[in-house]
Amino acid sequence: MRRLLALLPVAAFVIVLVGFMVGLRRDPSILPSMLIGKPLPAFTLAPLRANEAGLASVDLAGQPVLLNVFASWCGPCKEEHPTLLRLKAEGVPIVGLDWKEDAADGARWLDANGDPYLRAGNDRTGRAGIDLGVSGVPETFVVDRRGRVRYRQVGAITPQIWAETIEPLMARLKAES
Amino acid sequence: MAAEVGQFALILAFVLAIVQAAAPLWGAARGEPVLMALGRAAATLQAGFVILAFGCLAASYVACDFSVALVAQHSNTQQPLAYRFAATWGSHEGSMLLWVLILAIYGGAVARFGGTLRETLQARVLGVQGLIGVAFLGFLIFTSNPFLRLSPVPLEGTELNPLLQDPGLVSHPPLLYLGYVGFSVAFAFAVAALIEGRVDAAWARWVRPWVLAAWVPLTAGITLGSLWAYYELGWGGWWFWDPVENASLMPWLLGTALLHSSLVLERRGALVSWTILLAILTFSLSLVGTFLVRSGILTSVHSFAVDPQRGIYILGIIAVTTGAALGLYAWRAPSLRTGALFSPLSREGGITLNNLFLVTLTATVFLGTFSPVFIEILKGDKISVGPPYYARTFAPLAVPLLVLVVFGPMLNWKRDAAAAVFRRxxxxxxxxxxxxxxxxxxxxxxxxxxxxxxxxxxxxxxxxxxxxxxxxxxxxxxxxxxxxxxxxxxxxxxxxxxxxxxxxxxxxxxxxWHSDKVLTMHPGESTAFAGRTLTLQSIVLADGPNYQARQAHFDITGRGGPYSLVAERRAYASSQTTEAAIHVSPLGNLYVSGGDEADGGIVVRLWDHPLIVWxxxxxxxxxxxxxxxxCDRRLRLGVAARAPAPRLAPAPAAQAPAE
Known part of the structure; x- marks a missing residue:
């Protein structure tokens, strides 16, 4: 019994080690989505501020759009934010989904850091996030003009990711008719 | 020139580490005093050469020698002297050199002050430390050489990340490393004890000060890191449950458990194999912390330069050190003598309970930090774990532990009576x-x-x-x-x-009771917040040594006032930082951060942080x-050395033991 007990730590360690080895081969920022090529799940979200329009899935049709999931409590969102503001200045349409917090917190955060969104909705319960398969913030979906999800970015959009992956995709989607 | 000297010193240190690993372990097994003495000499010399290498790198930084690639990447002539020096460990290579430096100094200290230990035990401790030294010096030389030259030599370097140009950086990483690496001594003692197959009072008396010597800087380092994040990152938060923060918290929690269990081992000779296991795991978690920061296996707000190749190397080091130590544990621990018995209600019992809580807390943080990796492997799902997880798991475990803390020192050793304890x-x-x-x-x-x-x-x-x-x-x-x-x-x-x-x-x-407020303010405007009235007096531009600052001057009246605050936003060559203005008082801080400019005014964020300074x-x-x-005489390293006939018997405690 004592001998088996003493073997326990080394056994647990081997499992952890194998996990690390496999984990190391994966890039934590690449995430597939079940939704790729499928229409965006339907949702209707309340606005962040009382006098504004909210966000519904039907709002996203018509032109290729970035759907950015954010929250004021999320550190990497703050890192991503300057990039989003730059994209807004360049005329890229972005809509925001404020995830798992009170609308007032999200609104305050946008007031403080700048608002890159055409419109934004509050998903306090995380219900829309579940339908979208959101696993954490920040997360961004590229949605084409027919309202289909074409790409999912997990984690912050860096200028490099934008230039190498998303910008070419957006250009392609714009050319699609 | 300095870079070449440093490079040679590093290679010599690597060779000496191999000697330090091989000679004393061989010598202890064969009972050869000469080989064991060689190990001591190698440890001392190795410390000398690593100090020399570190000094060479620091000198290159201070002298702005941009022909050294690392210096050109992390320093420039505009940077003040203190930060040019601190930049020495501001990069991956530099920080690993600091890691090795501390390891070598500890090794030298065991060689120099370990004369009262049983000679074979000291030799084995040095041998294990030598093995760790070989692994990390090899890592440094073969994958992250700090002394690579750059040609052509640039006239000016890229400055150090402005966030890191702060007194906090000068001391935060060295303190953390003093802690992480300090646990390597306890680890080496644990492995040496397993090789010897015996643990005695002298062993316990030696381990405890080393654990304490690692725990003190680690505690100070984590506290300083939290303080630095509070005033420098400009979010007004003090702990974020970020993977890199967790990486320092896990060894701290286990180290705290080790600190207490080694007390039982020292005083009562109980919890023998448990203490050894804790010593192994604490250092392993320090290694995992290094791995986490350097490998990029998890995304973190601390965006260090990460490289999977380096991650694989560090993972290899963990696999060998921890794997071998735990394997040795599985083999030898069952035959270690079991300690004295104690009743559940006793000081020993209290400390065992404390250990159970601390280990569970560590497991909670470990699961929270690494479950994204494992869930992805098992189910292909990606998840993120945030503060709500820790609020639900960490806090409910921490509160009962805090309630129990007061009982611990009130308990008698061996056995106690419940009524008497409650009376106390x-x-x-x-x-x-x-x-x-x-x-x-x-x-x-x-x-x-x-x-x-x-x-x-x-x-x-x-x-x-x-x-x-x-x-x-x-x-x-x-x-x-x-x-x-x-x-x-x-x-x-x-x-x-x-x-x-x-x-x-x-x-x-x-x-x-914290509260916050965000608003756009123009010069001359006032706002009421948390019992105070703030007036934005003026917005002024000013020049710093290597940055331009936009200063917002505030006058505050009301609670704790009147006083003035200046919140800065600094534009460095490469990026911007927010220097929040903080009015500190024992009852609560006022935290003012000046953000972006918006229609003629600036966006001002205000936080009221009651009692945060505590x-x-x-x-x-x-x-x-x-x-x-x-500093207790009982633990002071030199005391036993002055006792007569040191090698024959463990020196008696110099003073009546503490209660």
């Missing part, structure tokens, strides 16, 4: 009850959780003060004498536990407690 804690209990009632009356029933938190803080502080208090009350007839004869370790214990109470006070205060006072008080404890 009646004064702290009365004080905690008083605080709770006062809290309920002032903040109301709706804040009863916060009032209970304040009561808990009062319980901890009063319970800590009761430790020397009870002693002095018993000896009140000759108070002066009983104060003078109180062992230093008792003061250390009281300080550390009181620090935990102050930390609790700060966490409760800021969690329960978080850091508490953390530093805990570290101070550890330091005081380390």
């Amino acid at each position: 804690v009646r004064i702290p209990a009365a004080i905690a009850g008083g605080v709770l009632l006062t809290g309920l009356v002032t903040v109301g029933w709706r804040n009863s959780v916060a009032a209970a938190g304040l009561g808990l803080a009062g319980w901890l502080v009063a319970g800590a003060l009761a430790i020397p208090g009870r002693r002095w009350w018993a000896g009140r007839a000759e108070l002066r004498r009983s104060i003078r004869t109180t062992p230093t370790a008792v003061f250390g214990l009281a300080l550390a536990h009181a620090g935990l109470g102050l930390l609790t006070l700060g966490i409760v205060g800021v969690s329960a 978080i850091w006072i508490g953390g530093f008080t805990m570290a101070l407690g550890g330091l005081v404890s380390l």
Whole structure:
């Protein structure tokens, strides 16, 4: 019994080690989505501020759009934010989904850091996030003009990711008719 | 020139580390004193050469020698001298060199001061440390050489990340590393004991000061990191449950458990194999922390330069060191003698319970930090774990532990009676009850959780003060004498536990009553916030040594006022930083951060942080407690060396043991 007990730590360690080895081969920022090529799940979200329009899935049709999931409590969102503001200045349409917090917190955060969104909705319960398969913030979906999800970015959009992956995709989607 | 000297010194240190690993282990196995002495000499020399290498790199930084690639990447001539020096460990290569430096210095210290140890034990400890040294020096030389030259030589370097140009950076990483690497000594002792197959009182007496010597800087380092994040990152938060923060918290939690269990081993000879296991795991978690930061296996707000190749190397080091140590444990631990028996209600029992809680807390943080990796492998799902997870798992475990902390030092060794124990804690209990009632009356029933938190803080502080208090009350007839004869370790214990109470006070205060406000302000405008009135007087542009600053001058009246604050936003060549203005007071901080410009004014964020300063006072008080404890004569390393005939028997404790 004592001998088996003493073997326990080394056994647990081997499992952890194998996990690390496999984990190391994966890039934590690449995430597939079940939704790729499928229409965006339907949702209707309340606005962040009382006098504004909210966000519904039907709002996203018509032109290729970035759907950015954010929250004021999320550190990497703050890192991503300057990039989003730059994209807004360049005329890229972005809509925001404020995830798992009170609308007032999200609104305050946008007031403080700048608002890159055409419109934004509050998903306090995380219900829309579940339908979208959101696993954490920040997360961004590229949605084409027919309202289909074409790409999912997990984690912050860096200028490099934008230039190498998303910008070419957006250009392609714009050319699609 | 300096870079070449450094490079050679590093290679020599690597060769010496191989000697330090091989000679004493071989010598101890064969009983060859010459080989064991060679190990000691190799450890001392290795320390000398690593110090030389580090000095060479630091000199290259200070002299702005941009022909060294690393210097050109992390320093420029505009940077003030202190930050040019601190940039030495601001990069991956530099910080690994610092890691190796501390390891080598500890190795040298074991060689120099370990003369009172059984010679074979000292030799094996040095051998294990030599193995760790070989692994990390190899890592440095083969994958992250800090002395690579650059050609053509640039005229100017790229400056150090402005966020890191701060007094916090100068001391935060070295303190953390002193802690991480310090646990390597306990690890080496544990492995050496497993090789020898025996653990005795001398072993325990040696391990405890080393654990304490690692725990003190780690505590101070984590506290400093939290403080630095608070004032430098401009979010007004003090802990983010970020993977990199967790990486330092896990060894701290386990190290705290080790600190307590080694006390039982030292005083009562019990918990032998458990203490050895803790020593192995604590250092392993320090290695995992290094792995986490350097590999990029998890995304983190600390965006260090990461490289999977380096991750694989560090993972290899972990696999070999921890794997071998745990394998040795599985083989040898069952045959180690079991310690003295104790009843569940005793000091030993209390410390065992403390250990169970601390290990569970560590497991909680470990799961929270790494479950994304494992869930992805098993189910292909990606998840993220945030503060809500820790609020639901960490806090409910931490609170009962905090309640139990006061009982621990009140318990007798071996066995105790419940009624007597409760009688001993009646004064702290009365004080905690008083605080709770006062809290309920002032903040109301709706804040009863916060009032209970304040009561808990009062319980901890009063319970800590009761430790020397009870002693002095018993000896009140000759108070002066009983104060003078109180062992230093008792003061250390009281300080550390009181620090935990102050930390609790700060966490409760800021969690329960913080408030914030965001608005756009123009010069001349005023706003009311948390019992104060703030007026934005003016916005001024000013020049710093290597940045341009936009200063917002505020006048504050009302609570704690009147006073003025200046919130800065600094534009460095490469990026911007926000230097928040903070008015610090024991009751609460006012935190003012000036953000982007918006229609002629600036966006101002205000936070009211009640009692937050006690978080850091508490953390530093805990570290101070550890330091005081380390100064106890019983633990002082030199004492035994002055005793006659040191090698024959473990030196007796120099003073009557602490209660």
